[in-house]
Amino acid sequence: LFSFFFFFFFSVQRKNAGASGPEKYTEAFIKKQIEEFNLGKRHLANMMGEDPETFTQEDIDRAIAYLFPSGLFDKQARPLMKHPTEVFPEQRKIQWGEDGRPFHFLFYTGKQSYYSLMHVSILSPEAARGPLNLAGSRWLTKIELEEMLVEKMSDDDYSRFIRLLEKLVALPCADLEEKYIQKFSKEVPAQLQKVLIEPLQYDERGVAFSTGEGRRKTASATAVVYDNGTGKITVNGIDILHYFPVLQDREQLLFPFQFLGRIGKHDMVCTVSGGGRSAQAGAIRLASAKALRSFVTEKEVEFMRQAGLLTVDPRVKERKKPGQEGPRRKFTWKKR
Amino acid sequence: MLRSLQGLVCRSLKLDHGCALHTAARGGLSSVSSQDVPAENLRAVFHTSESDPAKHTEQHEGRLYNIPLEEVKAVFPHGLPYRFQQQIQTFNEARVMVRKPALELLAYLKGSNFAHPAVRYVIYGERGTGKTMTLCHVVHYCSRQGWLVLHIPDAHLWVKNCKELLQSSYKKDRLDQPLQASVWLKNFKSSNERFLQEIKTQKKYMWGKQESTEEGRPLGEVVEQGLARVRSASDAVGVVLREIKQQSHRGSFRLLVAVDGVNALWGRTSLRKEDKSPVSPEELTLVHNLRKMVRNDWSGGAIVTTLSQTGSLFKPSSAYTPQELLGKEGFDALDPFVPIPVPNYSPGEFESCYGYYLERKWLQHEKAHTEDGKAELRFLSGSNPRQLDRLAGPL
Numbered sequence: 101l102f103s104f105f106f107f108f109f110f111s112v113q114r115k116n117a118g119a120s121g122p123e124k125y126t127e128a129f130i131k132k133q134i135e136e137f138n139l140g141k142r143h144l145a146n147m148m149g150e151d152p153e154t155f156t157q158e159d160i161d162r163a164i165a166y167l168f169p170s171g172l173f174d175k176q177a178r179p180l181m182k183h184p185t186e187v188f189p190e191q192r193k194i195q196w197g198e199d200g201r202p203f204h205f206l207f208y209t210g211k212q213s214y215y216s217l218m219h220v221s222i223l224s225p226e227a228a229r230g231p232l233n234l235a236g237s238r239w240l241t242k243i244e245l246e247e248m249l250v251e252k253m254s255d256d257d258y259s260r261f262i263r264l265l266e267k268l269v270a271l272p273c274a275d276l277e278e279k280y281i282q283k284f285s286k287e288v289p290a291q292l293q294k295v296l297i298e299p300l301q302y303d304e305r306g307v308a309f310s311t312g313e314g315r316r317k318t319a320s321a322t323a324v325v326y327d328n329g330t331g332k333i334t335v336n337g338i339d340i341l342h343y344f345p346v347l348q349d350r351e352q353l354l355f356p357f358q359f360l361g362r363i364g365k366h367d368m369v370c371t372v373s374g375g376g377r378s379a380q381a382g383a384i385r386l387a388s389a390k391a392l393r394s395f396v397t398e399k400e401v402e403f404m405r406q407a408g409l410l411t412v413d414p415r416v417k418e419r420k421k422p423g424q425e426g427p428r429r430k431f432t433w434k435k436r
Numbered sequence: 437m438l439r440s441l442q443g444l445v446c447r448s449l450k451l452d453h454g455c456a457l458h459t460a461a462r463g464g465l466s467s468v469s470s471q472d473v474p475a476e477n478l479r480a481v482f483h484t485s486e487s488d489p490a491k492h493t494e495q496h497e498g499r500l501y502n503i504p505l506e507e508v509k510a511v512f513p514h515g516l517p518y519r520f521q522q523q524i525q526t527f528n529e530a531r532v533m534v535r536k537p538a539l540e541l542l543a544y545l546k547g548s549n550f551a552h553p554a555v556r557y558v559i560y561g562e563r564g565t566g567k568t569m570t571l572c573h574v575v576h577y578c579s580r581q582g583w584l585v586l587h588i589p590d591a592h593l594w595v596k597n598c599k600e601l602l603q604s605s606y607k608k609d610r611l612d613q614p615l616q617a618s619v620w621l622k623n624f625k626s627s628n629e630r631f632l633q634e635i636k637t638q639k640k641y642m643w644g645k646q647e648s649t650e651e652g653r654p655l656g657e658v659v660e661q662g663l664a665r666v667r668s669a670s671d672a673v674g675v676v677l678r679e680i681k682q683q684s685h686r687g688s689f690r691l692l693v694a695v696d697g698v699n700a701l702w703g704r705t706s707l708r709k710e711d712k713s714p715v716s717p718e719e720l721t722l723v724h725n726l727r728k729m730v731r732n733d734w735s736g737g738a739i740v741t742t743l744s745q746t747g748s749l750f751k752p753s754s755a756y757t758p759q760e761l762l763g764k765e766g767f768d769a770l771d772p773f774v775p776i777p778v779p780n781y782s783p784g785e786f787e788s789c790y791g792y793y794l795e796r797k798w799l800q801h802e803k804a805h806t807e808d809g810k811a812e813l814r815f816l817s818g819s820n821p822r823q824l825d826r827l828a829g830p831l
Contacts, residue, residue, distance in 0.1 A: 331814070331815055339818070342754065350816050354812065363808070363812060364815070
């Protein structure tokens with residue numbers, strides 16, 4: 101059973117990108133892939149002990165990650181099992197009939213979908229309600245549009261299309277065609293909406309405090325920031341002057357408080373482990389910035405985010421490659 | 437108009453406690469930025485015109501007093517920290533802050549009974565908190581009072597980095613250090629001229645086969661002998677110490693033994709003999725004699741010592757308590773003593789030091805003049821005097 105499933109799994113995977121010329125997937129081929137995918141999905145559900153009828157794509161992803169654990173950094177390099185329409189790029193069906201006559205009237209322009217879009221006909225103008233609200237949305241990018249139309253276009257064509265859309269929006273009866281226009285626009289989610297800010301907690305003395313966690317390289321830190329303080333900071337039970345003798349590390353700790361103008365107002369107790377002195381300082385900085393979010397207005401949180409105080413530093417030690425002495429350093433080149 | 441009001445405010449509040457004055461005057465000063473406030477008003481807040489340490493009380497706590505430069509040269513030929521000497525040269529004045537540990541020590545000294553054996557005081561604290569400066573404050577007080585001051589600037593200099601070690605002619609198993617001894621004798625001579633004429637030797641001393649010092653000669657001659665013949669400098673030091681100790685309880689003068697880095701006397705040395713075996717401190721003449729001085733078997737004075745981790749050998753950098761730095765041997769030798777801890781700057785002292793740097797235009801950065809800059813300095817230095825000094829340097 102396992103080998104059967106394995107065969108399905110490998111056949112669903114994308115063929116290697118080094119193949120010559122663009123891939124031509126026939127409709128029959130795609131249909132077969134879809135059948136195999138569904139069958140493989142049921143097998144996988146069976147293997148995991150779940151109900152095959154209600155096995156969603158998320159369950160599939162989780163199951164594959166469990167069965168084939170991979171430590172690769174690039175998510176796209178890891179084993180994946182998705183519906184064939186997501187894996188194989190869309191291909192244009194044959195656009196002419198058996199007699200060689202094309203279906204679309206604009207076929208001989210070369211870019212039939214593009215020109216058909218450019219010649220949009222608006223329905224009869226009824227009483228308009230008001231102008232369209234396009235705040236928080238953006239037009240499709242050129243690549244997204246190409247994907248939608250399954251047709252290549254030049255930058256010039258794309259800019260003409262965008263101008264057309266803008267003109268459409270500017271017309272008085274734009275809101276009637278809202279649905280049509282929304283096909284070509286995407287929402288821009290505001291960054292902050294995804295992040296929850298925890299409320300302040302209060303300890304026995306009645307002093308407000310809040311916790312935050314941070315990581316940098318291999319160091320992880322937790323910080324508890326108390327209100328009504330004198331600016332005293334303790335790390336692992338030791339005063340920062342003794343734990344961080346180097347000025348640079350103390351400046352890193354100072355940064356979130358200085359940015360918000362709250363240098364002498366909070367006390368902090370942190371624990372940190374792992375990493376080196378700079379990594380620990382960076383981890384505590386992130387943890388304290390996250391903890392300070394609860395004390396501060398939303399606008400200031402947005403300022404902190406833009407200053408980079410709330411971003412996890414993604415830099416980690418790069419792996420050493422074989423045939424080289426380090427991640428980038430090559431062996432000494434000898435002429436002979 | 438504003439200036440005269442400020443002047444009135446400052447003068448009327450002058451007699452209050454230092455801290456309250458700082459916070460009140462800060463409000464007045466920060467409203468008028470940089471140049472406009474006249475120098476006398478600023479001076480009144482952080483400085484005190486009382487330059488006699490005998491008259492320093494809690495009123496003067498946190499304030500800086502001025503030592504005239506001639507007195508500095510006379511009283512401190514050696515003994516001031518190097519960075520402080522550089523600061524004296526830069527600012528052209530010597531300002532020392534009056535702090536609580538020093539006031540405490542001065543109170544003890546004023547109230548001590550000199551018929552009893554000498555009390556030992558050990559000043560200890562973390563690195564860079566001001567122990568040596570406290571010692572110098574006390575030394576200044578004693579020299580103003582007319583005491584004979586025996587100031588050893590750093591005992592660690594005698595147990596490490598010694599280029600020449602001679603075998604002592606006096607005792608076979610001891611080692612002499614001619615260079616260190618002669619340097620110390622020169623400084624001692626320049627600070628205590630008049631005593632060297634008054635004190636007379638009580639015994640005849642032989643320096644080698646031909647030279648000798650008769651009984652009843654002034655001590656200055658012994659010192660000259662030590663300086664002229666460097667080989668016998670360590671023995672000259674030993675003689676000086678012994679004479680002074682014997683004559684101190686007679687009452688003609690008071691003796692202050694001020695040793696900085698006393699933990700060097702009981703630690704290990706980094707010196708080696710010619711056969712590469714390590715030298716222990718007892719084998720050095722200078723250390724041996726100094727240990728005798730620090731014993732409390734004499735009366736008519738006081739012994740004030742400082743512990744120092746900075747120059748110490750083979751001790752962890754986090755050690756600062758007497759037990760850790762002195763070791764068992766040293767602790768037993770110095771026991772009983774009066775410990776005097778020296779903490780970091782209190783908020784008032786920090787304000788006063790910051791104000792002094794501002795007034796002397798040492799802080800040139802424009803952000804350093806603001807309240808935020810001050811808070812930043814306080815955070816980054818952790819109110820540690822040495823850290824603050826190093827931070828303020830590049831600004």
